Amino acid sequence: xxxxRVTVRSALLRLQSDNxxxxxxxxxxxxxxxxxxxxxxxPNPIVAKGPExxxxxxxxxxxxxxxxxxxxxxxxxxxxxxxxxxxxxxxKTSPDTQVLRRYRVHLVDRVPYRILDSYYLATLLGGxxxxxEGYIPxxxxxxxxxxxxxxxxFEHLQSRMPAAEEAALLNIARxxxxxxxxxxxxxxxDTLFEYTHMIANGALHEFTYSYDIDEEASR
Numbered sequence: 606x607x608x609x610r611v612t613v614r615s616a617l618l619r620l621q622s623d624n625x626x627x628x629x630x631x632x633x634x635x636x637x638x639x640x641x642x643x644x645x646x647x648p649n650p651i652v653a654k655g656p657e658x659x660x661x662x663x664x665x666x667x668x669x670x671x672x673x674x675x676x677x678x679x680x681x682x683x684x685x686x687x688x689x690x691x692x693x694x695x696x697k698t699s700p701d702t703q704v705l706r707r708y709r710v711h712l713v714d715r716v717p718y719r720i721l722d723s724y725y726l727a728t729l730l731g732g733x734x735x736x737x738e739g740y741i742p743x744x745x746x747x748x749x750x751x752x753x754x755x756x757x758x759f760e761h762l763q764s765r766m767p768a769a770e771e772a773a774l775l776n777i778a779r780x781x782x783x784x785x786x787x788x789x790x791x792x793x794x795d796t797l798f799e800y801t802h803m804i805a806n807g808a809l810h811e812f813t814y815s816y817d818i819d820e821e822a823s824r
Contacts, residue, residue, distance in 0.1 A: 617634050618778050618780065620634075621634075621777065621778045621781070623808065625637060627776060628778070637716075663742065663743065663744070664711060664719070665677070665711070665740055666742070668713055673713050673714060674713070674714050674715070675711065675712070675713060675740075676711075676712040676715065677709050677710070677711060677712075677740065678709060678710045678712060679707070679708065679709045679737045680708045680709060680710060680720075680774070681706075681708045682735070682737060683705060683706065683707045683733065683734055683735060683736070683737055684705070684706050684734070685703055685704065685705050685706075685727045685731055685734055686703070686704065686706070687700060687701050687702065687703060687704075688700055688701070688702045688703070688704045688724070692704060692724050692800065695724070695787075695789075695800045696724060696726070696789075696797055696800050697797055698726075698797075702726070702727075703726075703727035703728070703731070704724045704725060704726060704727055705724070705725045705726075705727045705730050705731050705733060705734060706722070706723070706724055707721070707723045707725075707733070707737075708721070708722050708723075709721055709723075709737075710774055710775075713809075716776075716809070717774060717775045717776055717806070718775075718805065718806055718809050718810070719775075719803055719804065719805040719806065719810070720771060720774050720775065720803065720804040720805075721801055721802075721803050722801065722802045722803075723799060723800070723801040723802075724799070724800045724801070725798055725799050726796070726797075726798045726799075729747065729751050729753065729792075729796070729798050730743070730746070730747065730798065730799075732746075732750060733746065743755075743799075747792070747798070753792040753793060753794060753796070753798075754792060754793045755790055755791075755792060755793075756791055756792055756793040757790070757791040758788060758789065758790045758791070759788070759789045760786055760787065760788045760789075761786065761787045762784055762785065762786040762787075762812070763784075763785050764782050764783070764784055764785070764807060765782065765783060765785055766779060766780060766781075766782060766783070767779060767781070767782075767783045767804065771783060771804050775804070775806050777806055777808075781806075781807070781808065782807040782808075783804050783805060783806060783807050784803075784804070784805040784806075784807050784810055784812070785802075785803075785804055786802075786803040786804075786805065787800070787801070787802055787803075788800070788801045788802075788803065
């Protein structure tokens with residue numbers, strides 16, 4: 606086509622970042638099936654109810670409500686071990702506290718959309734150890750087995766470029782932005798029972814939020 610390899614490579618990377626093609630090392634570039642951006646929350650501000658956990662309880666339920674095909678692929682089998690300094694600090698507990706780890710990828714219509722590295726208090730959710738097959742609604746399981754209900758969540762998110770492992774798991778280029786989200790969830794007795802670090806393909810996610818404005822803001 607009368608252009609340099611650098612130009613072709615740049616064009617292919619742009620197509621990959623737009624989720625139009627897959628670049629497979631030593632194999633070539635392949636056209637992807639259509640990947641639709643998922644909207645987390647309700648896009649209409651008149652009826653918006655808040656982020657994904659507020660009503661449906663999970664990303665999987667939200668996607669099922671939209672008629673999407675969801676798969677969960679565990680990167681490592683679930684396991685229980687001491688929280689250690691880093692996760693202990695994240696969960697505001699001692700390093701010796703036993704936590705259940707679930708490290709997995711969510712695929713929507715067979716396309717990897719997000720990576721989740723979740724840690725739960727083993728005293729409450731340790732019964733999920735080894736239950737990596739099929740979908741178990743976490744909040745329902747918590748209520749049925751402990752009587753506790755998920756009541757409050759806090760999220761912190763930022764946009765950045767992915768690390769090599771993250772790009773490989775999401776099947777994206779290293780120059781394609783991801784959404785990096787930390788999420789903490791408390792039960793109705795004020796127990797912090799979950800910390801999740803999520804990496805989402807930025808091109809395939811749109812987050813919408815609705816919230817009340819304090820009266821003091823108008824004074």
